[in-house]
Amino acid sequence: MGFMHTKVFRLGFSLLVTIWLVLGTLVQPAVALTGEQKLVSEVWRIVNRTYLDETFNHQNWAAVRQKALEKPLQDNRAAYGAIQNMLKSLNDPFTRFLDPEQYRSLQVNTSGELTGVGLQIALNPDTGKLEVVAPIEGSPADKAGIRSRDRILKIEGTSTENLTLDEAATRMRGPIGSLVTLLIERDGEGETEIRVTRDRIALNPVVSELRVSPEGTPIGYIRLTQFNANASMELAHTISSLEKKGAAAYVLDLRNNPGGLLQSGIEIARLWLDSGTIVYTVNRQGIQGSFEAFGPPLTEDPLVILVNQGTASASEILAGALQDNGRAQLVGETTFGKGLIQSLFELSDGSGLAVTIAKYETPKHRDINKLGIKPDKVVSQEPINREKIGTQADLQYQAAVELLGKDSVVAGKV
The missing domain is CATH 3.90.226.10 (2-enoyl-CoA Hydratase; Chain A, domain 1)
Structure with missing residues (x-):
């Protein structure tokens, strides 16, 4: 009887060990995703949930996620690249990723208003200088006397030479009532410093x-x-x-x-x-x-x-x-x-x-x-x-x- 008891106990123990081993292979601790991988996953989930074409351009969308995450992503730039490659596979130019700068710019364009000085700006392709296309009528910049074709050399003392359009626009935006100093160059008049008080600018289409x-x-x-x-x-x-x-x-x-x-x-x-x-x-x-x-x-x-x-x-x-x-x-x-x-x-x-x-x-x-x-x-x-x-x-x-x-x-x- 003692033998039987021991045998049953041993069988029971080995069964437990087997179950534990089986469960052990199933319940591996999840490997924590890095911040960059989480961003890629976030994009994948949104597309998975909302995208118009449920075939995802006739491909296995889960496999696309797996491929995007198989290599380590060193920084946000690498994550942005992985996201863009993932979206490219949909062959839809309108489903696209916008970095923080592009996203802010798009929001401003569609919101119908912004707080700033009221200038349309562009980079002159020949000189590379930041140029005023036109001041928005009635805006603070218009009232301060800034004109079309004026070159903006500095914003708050910072040279505009290496700024992108979005960076320059962001520096000129700010809370209503705050001041921004612009160094302007104008044909025939040299350089002049103009202080402009920011205000709400309505974009009238x-x-x-x-x-x-x-x-x-x-x-x-x-x-x-x-x-x-x-x-x-x-x-x-x-x-x-x-x-x-x-x-x-x-x-x-x-x-x-x-x-x-x-x-x-x-x-x-x-x-x-x-x-x-x-x-x-x-x-x-x-x-x-x-x-x-x-x-x-x-x-x-x-x-x-x-x-x-x-x-x-x-x-x-x-x-x-x-x-x-x-x-x-x-x-x-x-x-x-x-x-x-x-x-x-x-x-x-x-x-x-x-x-x-x-x-x-x-x-x-x-x-x-x-x-x-x-x-x-x-x-x-x-x-x-x-x-x-x-x-x-x-x-x-x-x-x-x-x-x-x-x-x-x-x-x-x-």
Whole structure:
């Protein structure tokens, strides 16, 4: 009996040892990921959860993560490189990584406002110097007398010689009411130091003017340069102002407008439409969401929209919505064809990730990605200077005015 007991005990003990060994191979302590690896994993997870194409460009997405993490990543730069390689495998130029500098810059461009001095700046390709393209009208820089073509040599005593555009812009931004000292060089005047008080700068994407057609019709000409957070409100003010001045027809210029915020495009479509669908969105589950117009529009006057190959994204949503609802006629060239919607994600280290999460279709269910929207009246044109936009040299604008001058269009109140 004692023997049996010992035998059972030994069997029991060996069983425990076996179980412990088996479990031991399964429950290995997880190797802690480094900060750089965590960032790569964070990007992988966001794409895994939200990306439009559930085949991830016909590849094993888990294997892509494994490959990205198999080599040690020494620093953030190495992590950024691994992320970019991972995203490249999706073959989607719109799903992209933004380092902290690029992410901040994109936020400023779409937010519709910033706090700073109010300068558009560029690096002169010939001299490499930081140059003023133009001061924003009414901004602190404008009031301080800074002019177009001025060279900015120093910001707060720091030479701008080795600064990137983003670095220079960041140094000029700051809290409202704070001062920044700029050393400016101007042709014929040498160097001068200018102190500027920072303030809130509204980025107005709307340019407008009341014009008269050859037939005597007052036409409201509106150029929209991007769909930022201010665009809808600024456009509403512009339409109301032009209505009071007696506009009887409109030309909305969306040429070379690269898009911006989806919501902004939807809100602007609502300014023109009484009712109807504006756009359908389709995600990877195939679920269709839709955005509707609920009226009343700010004007029912005839409308012609100018489009070209640089008309993209939110511009195409707006143009497609107004064309499909019979509210506007399109003049110009077939649009760019970006029918994909991105969402922007902020990552743990201050960098950002733009991910294609859905595609859109026009009210008549046209999928315009890579196809674009064809105008009602095709008018080709060589690129022209900004000063010539809306003049006799602007063939597309002239064609729009001619279209509005036809009795049928004005009478029909398209």
